[in-house]
Amino acid sequence: MPVIRAQELARSLAAGTLVELSATDPGVVHDVPAWCRVHGHDVISCKDQDDEYVIEFKIGAD
Amino acid sequence: MTFSSSQKRKAAALISGGLDSMLAARVIMEQGIEVHGINFFTGFCVEGHTSAIRERHKIKHKRNNALWCAEQLGIPLHIIDISTEYKDIVLNPKHGYGQHMNPCLDCKIFMVGQASTCEYANEQGFDFIITGEVIGQRPKSQRREAMPMIARESGAEDKLLRPLCALNLEPTLPEREGWVDRSRLFGFHGRDRKPQIELAKHFGFKDYAQPAGGCCFLTDKHYSAKFRDLMRTRGKRDYELDDIMLLKVGRHMRPNTRFKLIIGREQGENKYLQGYQKRFLNLRTMSHEGPLALIDGVPNDSDIELAARIVARYSQGRTAAEVEIKATWPDARERAMRIVPLTPLEISDDWHV
Numbered sequence: 001m002p003v004i005r006a007q008e009l010a011r012s013l014a015a016g017t018l019v020e021l022s023a024t025d026p027g028v029v030h031d032v033p034a035w036c037r038v039h040g041h042d043v044i045s046c047k048d049q050d051d052e053y054v055i056e057f058k059i060g061a062d
Numbered sequence: 063m064t065f066s067s068s069q070k071r072k073a074a075a076l077i078s079g080g081l082d083s084m085l086a087a088r089v090i091m092e093q094g095i096e097v098h099g100i101n102f103f104t105g106f107c108v109e110g111h112t113s114a115i116r117e118r119h120k121i122k123h124k125r126n127n128a129l130w131c132a133e134q135l136g137i138p139l140h141i142i143d144i145s146t147e148y149k150d151i152v153l154n155p156k157h158g159y160g161q162h163m164n165p166c167l168d169c170k171i172f173m174v175g176q177a178s179t180c181e182y183a184n185e186q187g188f189d190f191i192i193t194g195e196v197i198g199q200r201p202k203s204q205r206r207e208a209m210p211m212i213a214r215e216s217g218a219e220d221k222l223l224r225p226l227c228a229l230n231l232e233p234t235l236p237e238r239e240g241w242v243d244r245s246r247l248f249g250f251h252g253r254d255r256k257p258q259i260e261l262a263k264h265f266g267f268k269d270y271a272q273p274a275g276g277c278c279f280l281t282d283k284h285y286s287a288k289f290r291d292l293m294r295t296r297g298k299r300d301y302e303l304d305d306i307m308l309l310k311v312g313r314h315m316r317p318n319t320r321f322k323l324i325i326g327r328e329q330g331e332n333k334y335l336q337g338y339q340k341r342f343l344n345l346r347t348m349s350h351e352g353p354l355a356l357i358d359g360v361p362n363d364s365d366i367e368l369a370a371r372i373v374a375r376y377s378q379g380r381t382a383a384e385v386e387i388k389a390t391w392p393d394a395r396e397r398a399m400r401i402v403p404l405t406p407l408e409i410s411d412d413w414h415v
């Protein structure tokens with residue numbers, strides 16, 4: 001599940017780090033931004049590419 | 063009762079995404095307790111991607127309700143992947159199943175146990191656990207006798223507090239210690255949802271989710287039928303995560319025991335199935351617009367031809383004299399076929415899983 005991948009990545013990354021996540025699961029475009037809002041990370045972009053969705057976010061200060 | 067606590071206490075709230083768990087968390091937050099949400103990913107969750115897969119649900123909510131609840135409550139939400147360990151709960155539930163393939167009682171025991179002992183709980187040092195359970199709301203997993211059973215068998219014991227029905231139960235540790243004021247908890251019981259709806263209104267919650275059957279696909283009749291079919295035809299009670307994720311997507315048809323077809327019903331599903339095309343023999347309509355279909359099982363040559371004729375039936379070429387279908391194997395072998403689409407009468411009702 002993409003949001004769990006995002007959560008695990010974020011645990012080890014410093015504030016300000018940019019993370020790019022890609023998935024074929026369309027839920028990513030709703031779940032990851034919601035998860036970012038809950039945990040104070042900033043969504044930079046969210047793209048629907050040909051065969052996958054790509055979302056970029058910046059780790060917020062804890 | 064006086065609320066006497068010098069130290070700020072911390073609770074883990076099991077957040078399913080439904081109204082009750084959201085209310086339970088809020089009731090405890092009202093008492094100055096720091097609440098963190100915990101949500102479990104079992105692979106069978108309704109949460110997450112599934113409503114988003116189908117494009118026709120575009121207008122409907124595509125949100126993950128657990129995250130939405132956390133956002134409304136202003137609390138962190140930690141999602142724990144228990145999909146591997148959960149297999150044993152689904153396949154061998156000590157307390158049996160509910161109406162369908164839902165092992166709710168074992169599931170609750172497992173989740174409460176995980177919320178007490180998981181890595182995140184150890185890191186955070188929660189003082190107690192809260193759930194949105196209400197006595198009598200569900201016939202099996204929320205009947206009165208199930209409540210102490212869940213507390214005992216999960217190992218949470220008296221650290222498990224159900225704020226919505228606490229007044230019908232013995233006081234728990236947080237109540238006895240005065241961390242939580244029992245008089246500000248509730249005594250809800252039964253299937254009537256009015257008290258919860260009133261409380262939601264009181265807190266100003268709108269647009270919340272109220273899943274009818276339960277919080278996962280195992281309470282769904284059709285999903286459970288597909289799940290049983292999967293195990294029956296594999297000849298063993300076992301599954302992989304991909305198997306159960308794919309049961310949520312597409313039209314499933316089993317013309318014989320050797321194979322099953324998973325046919326995308328629209329663009330969103332086709333795109334989702336694309337993520338699996340390197341792992342499954344798959345069929346694409348080349349001469350017309352059409353769905354992507356995966357073949358699960360070990361089909362022989364005539365099965366593949368039959369599968370192609372079925373897929374053609376669900377393509378724009380359904381009335382054409384001939385449709386071109388390409389089969390691609392995971393090792394990149396390909397076979398092009400020109401076939402005649404099946405007619406509706408040739409598609410047996412029994413094939414639909």
Ligand code: SF4
Nearest residue numbers: 165166169276277278
């Ligand atoms: S509905 Fe599903 S997730 Fe909820 S308690 Fe039952 S088995 Fe567990």
